[in-house]
Amino acid sequence: MKPIEFSAFDTKGELEYYFEEETCVVIKLRKPLSSGEEVKITMNYVIPDMVVEYKGAKMLTFSYVPTTEIEDFNVIVALPKGGTLVSDIKKGGESISEISPTPNRIYSDGERIIIMWNRKNMKPGDNFRIVFIYKMISERKIKYIALIFVGMLIGSGITFFVVKGRKKEQKIAKLVLNEEEQKIFDLIIERGGVILQDEIVKELDYSKAKVSKIVRKLEEKGIIRKEPYKKTNKLYLRKEFGGKY
16 A cells, blocks of 8 residues: 655655655665665655454554664554544454554544554564554543543653543553563552562562563553662552552
8 A cells, every 4th residue: 555645854854755666665865875884764654544344343454564674663543533442352252452562652632542653673574563443432522531631641651541430440551561561560459559569579470670670661651650668669550540649
């Protein structure tokens, strides 16, 4: 499928380009490259019509395999106004995740939910593929959700789609957690929203270094708050994700 709104830039400005085929674009460099010489190119484009109907909802899929090394690759998906992520949909006894892989950020511009993935240092042949399911909701519901997002955008490094009710809050939070992060998240919930970091090491049989790394990720995603406590840390689940703190 031919991308639209295509543009390419180097450090000096915009570059000329043309399409040879629907999926092949040729970018004109300012000069021929010498052996071993590198040039950094930034490309922006939109790929339309990537959504199919699925079980009463909508499924978006996107796959990209680079043919050259890419330093910084971003995919940003803005749902239509009134679009919201949905719960797992069963197919043949198996569950299809609402969103895969785990996004780096979910936020809103006040009207639409926006999902972003980022990959660093992609190599030729690396396969990056995203799949997620969403549905459309009523106009009245849209306004309610938009107000929640706008409020959460202040003072938070990462923003999640939140609705009232602890179970809903916790389910949405898990959309941006990998398997190991979810285990710690669930353990904190079991302990009433607060736990010592050393207890996680014992309970899950993870190394201290591994737990420290996961805890740091949970902090970055705004799920927990960490405070020093004796020779360890005390971890608090934040209120917006079902905690008390």
